[in-house]
């Protein structure tokens with residue numbers, strides 16, 4: 001086992017550590033023992049991750065004296081809903097779960113968001129721990145306490161801000177992750193470069209191949225940098241009243257793409273990749289960035305092997321309708337995160353219908369391009 005870095009997300013008495021290492025899964029029990037008062041653990045994972053990593057985690061927890069109730073969810077974004085959430089409640093209430101018991105989320109962002117939301121509401125709140133096993137979950141979803149589920153009309157529309165007690169990430173788990181999922185996570189990594197850190201973006205341009213080959217040195221540095229940025233942003237603005245909204249770059253477009261495809265066709269990261277290209281285009285139309293920045297964003301996303309277009313294009317009006325339900329809407333006005341240069345972004349609320357139509361046109365099934 002080797003721990004590469006431990007950093008902390010500073011939120012007063014709700015602060016917690018983010019541990020990044022290799023082969024650290026087996027240390028979970030020993031880490032949790034002094035942190036938790038109770039001895040019950042609800043281990044929430046899914047049918048893909050359970051056969052890979054549940055045994056190691058259960059052994060570690062049991063050796064530390066915990067009693068584990070294993071909850072295995074169906075796998076997929078389309079199951080991030082009430083019915084699946086209820087499977088967690090049914091299993092844990094059935095096991096006479098107590099308030100001092102804790103939920104452990106073992107898996108990607110879907111498991112993490114649902115297990116976190118279950119923890120926020122079960123018995124009016126029990127502690128939970130994130131053990132992210134996808135790149136996306138390690139660099140983004142496990143940190144910061146956004147939890148929730150999708151609604152048929154919109155992504156993540158039901159949820160809570162609820163912080164975990166610990167984030168423990170084992171970079172070795174990425175060796176079993178399908179390539180397409182790795183790339184989806186890369187989209188969120190690229191996001192941090194665009195909104196916050198030009199040097200990170202440049203590092204991705206220079207070290208894309210070793211990163212995708214999971215070269216440990218490169219991977220650990222990149223994951224650490226993303227977690228540092230996310231922790232800094234969340235510590236400044238936990239509930240997204242200001243700067244945290246920048247983490248939503250590409251998501252207004254991306255969430256509409258995911259929702260209109262029924263949460264099945266395009267992975268979250270893929271949709272965010274498309275959304276970031278659209279945001280860059282929008283910023284260019286407003287004179288906020290030059291054509292070179294748009295080309296640079298597009299070039300990295302395409303070089304990474306992320307898709308440029310959704311599996312199925314949708315009518316223009318359907319995109320606009322779906323975007324109208326985004327959580328950033330204020331007084332009926334859509335708000336977009338747009339880059340102002342590499343490593344910097346702002347939120348704008350005065351996007352014109354004409355520029356929106358222009359940006360969406362290549363993605364729309366009913367517009368002649």
Ligand SMILES: NC(=O)c1ccc[n+]([C@@H]2O[C@H](COP(=O)([O-])OP(=O)(O)OC[C@H]3O[C@@H](n4cnc5c(N)ncnc54)[C@H](O)[C@@H]3O)[C@@H](O)[C@H]2O)c1
Pocket residue numbers: 046048049052075076077080107108109110111113133134135136137140141142143144145146147156173174175176177178181184185268269
């Ligand atoms: N809360 C947040 O701040 C936040 C941030 C970003 C994204 N999200 C949410 O996260 C979700 C996307 O997360 P994701 O990309 O991790 O998708 P995911 O959770 O669906 O995981 C991707 C796939 O990889 C499998 N998998 C997970 N770990 C594996 C491993 N080590 N080896 C083999 N297979 C493995 C999963 O079973 C799944 O099939 C979306 O619902 C998105 O809305 C939330």
Ligand SMILES: O=C(O)C(=O)C[C@@H](O)[C@H](O)[C@H](O)COP(=O)(O)O
Pocket residue numbers: 140144146155156188240244245247248251327
């Ligand atoms: O942590 C945040 O804040 C983010 O916006 C991170 C995003 O990558 C993530 O997809 C988030 O769930 C989107 O936020 P939402 O509030 O639009 O659901």
Ligand SMILES: [Zn+2]
Pocket residue numbers: 140188251268272
């Ligand atoms: Zn995201």
